[in-house]
Amino acid sequence: MMDDARRARQGRLRWHCRRALLELDIVFQRFWERQEARQAEGLHDGLDEETEAALERLLELQDHDLWEMVSGRTTTNDPQLEGLIENLRRQ
Amino acid sequence: MNYTVRKFDAVIVGAGGAGLRAAIQLSEAGLKTAVITKVFPTRSHTVAAQGGVAASLGNSEEDHWHWHMYDTVKGSDWLGDQDAIEYMCRKANEVVIELEHYGMPFDRLDNGRIYQRPFGGHMSNFGEKPVRRSCAAADRTGHAMLHAMYQRNVKVNTQFFVEWQALDLVRDADGDVLGVTAMEMETGEIVVFEAKATIFASGGAGRIYYSSTNAFINTGDGLGMAARAGIPLEDMEFWQFHPTGVAGAGVLITEGVRGEGGILRNSAGERFMERYAPNAKDLASRDVVSRAMTTEINEGRGCGPNKDFVLLDITHLPPETIMKRLPGIHEIALQFAGVDCLKESIPVVPTAHYQMGGIPTNFLGQVVVPKNGNHAEPVPGFYAAGECACASVHGANRLGTNSLLDLLVFGKSAGETAVADLKRSAAAHKPLPKEAIDRTLARLDRLNRQTEGSNVDETRLAMQRNMQKNCGVFRFKDLLKQGVERILEIEERVAHTEIRDKSRVFNTARIEALELDNQIEVAKATMISAAARLESRGAHVRDDAPDTPERPNGRDDANWLKHTLWFREGNRLDYKPVHMKPLTVDTIELKKRAY
Numbered sequence: 309m310m311d312d313a314r315r316a317r318q319g320r321l322r323w324h325c326r327r328a329l330l331e332l333d334i335v336f337q338r339f340w341e342r343q344e345a346r347q348a349e350g351l352h353d354g355l356d357e358e359t360e361a362a363l364e365r366l367l368e369l370q371d372h373d374l375w376e377m378v379s380g381r382t383t384t385n386d387p388q389l390e391g392l393i394e395n396l397r398r399q
Numbered sequence: 400m401n402y403t404v405r406k407f408d409a410v411i412v413g414a415g416g417a418g419l420r421a422a423i424q425l426s427e428a429g430l431k432t433a434v435i436t437k438v439f440p441t442r443s444h445t446v447a448a449q450g451g452v453a454a455s456l457g458n459s460e461e462d463h464w465h466w467h468m469y470d471t472v473k474g475s476d477w478l479g480d481q482d483a484i485e486y487m488c489r490k491a492n493e494v495v496i497e498l499e500h501y502g503m504p505f506d507r508l509d510n511g512r513i514y515q516r517p518f519g520g521h522m523s524n525f526g527e528k529p530v531r532r533s534c535a536a537a538d539r540t541g542h543a544m545l546h547a548m549y550q551r552n553v554k555v556n557t558q559f560f561v562e563w564q565a566l567d568l569v570r571d572a573d574g575d576v577l578g579v580t581a582m583e584m585e586t587g588e589i590v591v592f593e594a595k596a597t598i599f600a601s602g603g604a605g606r607i608y609y610s611s612t613n614a615f616i617n618t619g620d621g622l623g624m625a626a627r628a629g630i631p632l633e634d635m636e637f638w639q640f641h642p643t644g645v646a647g648a649g650v651l652i653t654e655g656v657r658g659e660g661g662i663l664r665n666s667a668g669e670r671f672m673e674r675y676a677p678n679a680k681d682l683a684s685r686d687v688v689s690r691a692m693t694t695e696i697n698e699g700r701g702c703g704p705n706k707d708f709v710l711l712d713i714t715h716l717p718p719e720t721i722m723k724r725l726p727g728i729h730e731i732a733l734q735f736a737g738v739d740c741l742k743e744s745i746p747v748v749p750t751a752h753y754q755m756g757g758i759p760t761n762f763l764g765q766v767v768v769p770k771n772g773n774h775a776e777p778v779p780g781f782y783a784a785g786e787c788a789c790a791s792v793h794g795a796n797r798l799g800t801n802s803l804l805d806l807l808v809f810g811k812s813a814g815e816t817a818v819a820d821l822k823r824s825a826a827a828h829k830p831l832p833k834e835a836i837d838r839t840l841a842r843l844d845r846l847n848r849q850t851e852g853s854n855v856d857e858t859r860l861a862m863q864r865n866m867q868k869n870c871g872v873f874r875f876k877d878l879l880k881q882g883v884e885r886i887l888e889i890e891e892r893v894a895h896t897e898i899r900d901k902s903r904v905f906n907t908a909r910i911e912a913l914e915l916d917n918q919i920e921v922a923k924a925t926m927i928s929a930a931a932r933l934e935s936r937g938a939h940v941r942d943d944a945p946d947t948p949e950r951p952n953g954r955d956d957a958n959w960l961k962h963t964l965w966f967r968e969g970n971r972l973d974y975k976p977v978h979m980k981p982l983t984v985d986t987i988e989l990k991k992r993a994y
Contacts, residue, residue, distance in 0.1 A: 312904070319905030323562065323584060326438055326616050328446035328542075331650055333615040334735065371446050372539055379730040397734070 318354055324367040331375050335396050342398070362388040400840045402580070402589040406828060407433045407558075409817055410578055410594040412565045412621055415443035416541065417785025417806035417813075418600030419548035420494075421764075423501075424814025425596070426555035430821060433592055435560045435581050437616055437910075440549045441542070444602055444614045445806070448541030450518060451533035452498075452803035454491035458512040459531045462523060464488040465984060467532065469525045471801060472987045475794025476937035476954065478634065478962070480978035481986060483762040483790040487801075487808045494807040495534055503547040504536050519684075520798040520994070533800045541803065560592075564910055565620060567839040568597070568628035568781075571832040576766075576781035578831075579624070580839040584910065587903025589843070591836055593828055596780055596817035599625065599758060599766075600810060603786035604921040608751035609860075609867035610649045612641055621787040623917025625758045626924065627838075630768060630778065631964040631973065633789040634756035635921065636929035636939045639797055640872040642688040644750025646708035648735035652728065652747060657681045659724050661713045663692065664744065665700040671709075684994065686796075686872075689749035690940060693873040696748075703746060710744035749872040753797055754921075755938065756928075757789035759964065764788075764813025769964070774975035782817055784809035791962065794977075795937020846912055852897025855912045862889050862915075862922050870926050875942045879930035886919075886926045887970075893919040924965040931972055934959040937992075951991040960989075 325336035346352055355363070366374065366389055376382045377389075378396050409425045411418045414436035425432040436443070455462040467488040472479055499505060499513065506514040515531040523530035536543035552559075566580040569591065578594040604619025605611040622632055643652040657663075663681050665671045675691035676683035683691075692709050701707050713721060713728075718741045721729060732740035760783050761767050761775060770776035785806040792805055869882025893915055898908040935944040935953030944953035961974040979986050 312902070315902065316904040319902075319907060320585070322907050323905055323910070326442075326614075328438075328442045328444055328614055328616075330447070330612060330614050330648075331731070331734075334648055334650070337615075370542070371442060372542055379727060379734070381727070381730075 314354065317360065321360065321363055321367070327374075328371045329375055332371060332378070335378055338398075339396055358388065359392065362392045365389065366392055400589065400844060402591055402836065402840070404591045404593055404831065405433070407431045407592060407594045408821060409433070409596040409598065410435065410592040411598045411600055412579060413443070413599065413601035413785070413787070414440035414559065415445040415600060415602055415785060415806070416544055416548070416803065417810035418598070419545065419552055420807050420810025421598050421600055421782075421784060421814035421817075422552050422557045423548060423555060424811055425818060426552065426557045428818040430818065431558075433558050433560055433594070434552075435563045435565050435579070435592065437562065437564055437620075439561055440559065441545045443545060444617055445541040445545050445803075447614065448803055449538045451516065451535035451540050451800045452495060452544070452807065453518070453521060453532050453798070453800040454495040454534055454804065455488065455532055456492055456495065456513060456515060456534070458508060459515050460523070462530050462532055464491065466523055466525060466530070467491065467521070468981070468984075469987055470521055471792060471798055473526065473992055474520050474796055474798040475792070476796055476992050477956070477960065477989050478637075478791065478794030478936060478977060480762075480791050481981040482978045483792050485981040485984065486762040486812075487790070487792050487804060490808045490811075491804055494804070494811055498544065498547060498807065501547040501551045504543055505534055506536060518799050521800070544803065564913060565601070565624065566842070566913065567835070568624045568630075569593075569831065569835045570628045571829060571835070573779075575779040575829060577829055580836060584905050587906070589839070591831060593831060594780075595821055595828060596782060598764070598813050598817060599783040599787050600785045600806075601787045603754040604918060605751050605754065607862065607866050607918050607922045607925065608638075609863035610644050610646070610748050611751040612644055612649050612651045613751070618914040618918050619787070619921040620914065620917045621783065622758060622924075623920040625766075626920040626967040629966070629968065630758060630766060630781075631966045632756060632921070632924040633759040634791060634795075634928070634963050635754075635924040635965055636932050636963060637755035637795050637937060638751050638925065639753040639755065639938050640685070640689045640749040641752040642685055642692060642749050643711055643747040645731065645735040646703070646746035646748045649750050650731055650735045651750070652711060652731065652745060653725075656711065656713060656725055656728060659713070659720065660716055661711050662715075663688070663747075664710045664712050665695045666702045666706065667700065671695050671700070686938065686940070689872040692747075692749055693871060697873075708746040708748045711747045712744040713740055714742060714744065753802065754786055755789070755791075755793040755795065755797055757787050758783040759962075760784070760788045760790050760809070760813075762790055762809070762812060763816040764809050765816055769973060769975065782813040784813040795939060842916070846896065846898060846909065847901055849895060849897040852895040853892040855896050855898065855908065855915055858889060858892045858896060859915050859918065861892070862886070862919060865889060866922055866925065870929050873940055873942065874929060879926070882926045883930050886923050890919050890923060920967060923967075923970065927970050928963045928965050928972065932959060932963060956989055
């Protein structure tokens with residue numbers, strides 16, 4: 309089970325996924341739905357700390373830059389962000 | 400439930416373009432100013448605005464504010480208030496140059512002046528030919544604007560309360576506005592922001608529709624708060640739709656796709672626009688294309704298992720043209736429609752884009768309501784600007800690039816008026832009415848205690864589907880009637896929403912339930928106002944008010960040249976006259992809106 313501190317951290321991350329652009333809202337909505345589905349199947353207990361940290365960093369980006377990355381028009385050299393972007397691109 | 404009180408000279412709800420512009424005015428005047436915002440300011444939906452901001456600078460060719468005014472009145476289908484429109488168009492150059500001084504990186508001509516490009520509906524010499532009037536910063540105008548204004552606010556010491564949800568307006572027995580109640584997301588703490596001036600700049604409510612180009616944050620919070628406090632909402636039946644949003648997602652497919660040769664097809668593969676607009680075909684104006692698409696769907700020629708969308712076909716274009724001239728479209732189609740648009744057509748539907756109506760204001764940014772025989776009496780202490788407000792400059796239909804102008808001009812005027820009002824009345828804060836704060840606490844308490852209630856996601860979806868089906872781009876008497884009945888049923892469900900997670904810290908379920916309380920007010924206002932307006936005008940087009948020689952475009956000036964006011968209490972409607980008299984020039988006389 310998640311403790312209160314982790315639940316709060318994930319709540320904050322979820323809220324930070326509310327963006328200025330609809331494209332990103334939808335991409336992140338699908339991402340969280342996939343997480344919930346995996347959690348429901350007992351495959352994991354919420355995001356692991358590495359993914360959480362990568363997501364936190366990704367969400368610091370400006371919306372247009374983030375969308376260009378998610379839509380494959382720009383790339384990142386950061387392997388952790390790369391993995392997360394791959395995950396976000398899944399439909 | 401406990402709460403604390405924090406005192407300010409002014410509190411602004413919303414940190415998009417209008418809120419940031421108003422805040423600059425107040426903070427520069429030395430007033431203690433708080434800005435409450437759900438998201439970090441530079442993540443407000445103003446970021447999505449790409450087209451530019453209109454101003455008759457005349458940097459590339461001759462232009463004049465009076466021509467801009469004419470275009471705006473005509474675009475509004477004569478429902479816009481001509482005093483407010485004159486004010487906005489005359490102020491445009493000033494606010495754009497100010498923005499430049501704040502550091503806005505406008506595109507430039509070789510001579511260093513701001514580059515200007517043409518945009519739909521903007522013409523020279525009273526409708527003669529297109530004019531270059533839009534000032535842009537590449538395709539990131541809104542984003543650049545927010546950054547420039549946010550930096551300016553930091554410099555002048557505006558206090559930002561980021562990730563706070565505004566809850567209710569605080570109004571006393573005299574009707575004066577004394578601030579707002581709000582909740583900090585991180586702690587769940589309730590705070591009364593007490594202020595001598597309260598400015599709403601909370602944006603539009605496009606998320607009341609199932610298919611919307613708006614980001615998820617656009618839930619009409621300020622409109623819901625105003626309505627609950629007894630303030631009417633003006634002209635809410637007028638919503639601008641974009642013809643090509645990806646079906647099921649709403650993400651915009653730019654008009655450029657049809658410009659490059661994209662073709663709309665129905666379930667038989669027919670290029671149906673040939674029947675509706677034999678000359679312009681797929682390049683006809685937004686409203687013509689949207690209505691044609693809706694007619695195809697309504698008459699059973701839609702595509703897919705539910706026959707509820709049409710197809711945008713670009714498979715005949717060379718792949719290199721698509722990838723070069725339409726960057727991003729391939730990825731949008733793949734991500735949001737699951738199709739490879741080089742090989743398959745993209746499912747599209749008309750999609751809600753911009754709200755022309757809102758909280759009634761005058762051109763000074765004061766919120767105005769009918770009182771003692773005056774149809775526009777200012778509410779002491781209350782101001783509004785941007786998409787949440789209705790000045791009314793867009794009337795029944797907005798021109799592109801006038802929305803960024805609206806938020807600069809009226810953000811500034813709301814700020815200026817508040818500064819002047821505060822200087823005039825040196826009075827201390829009025830006593831806070833306990834009942835107003837208790838109403839917020841009771842609303843939160845109800846949500847915490849609710850059992851056997853309705854699911855927030857399901858209820859929101861029911862509302863959005865009802866709005867899309869019964870109050871979309873093309874309106875029908877029977878559907879509107881059904882829509883009114885249905886939205887009142889859904890309102891009952893909204894009153895009994897239940898959340899399972901009762902935690903205080905970053906509880907997104909609670910925030911979404913509170914947002915739905917606001918959305919339902921906007922949805923009711925829209926549906927009820929639309930059902931009552933028996934003409935076609937601008938973006939409000941009824942099947943039973945067609946184009947006839949007596950009533951061109953279905954517009955009925957004899958009976959309907961007036962603004963709608965919807966009041967939450969009893970779902971009452973009232974009307975007020977359109978201001979046909981500008982500030983200094985002659986009235987732009989009524990005529991048929993044709994391009």
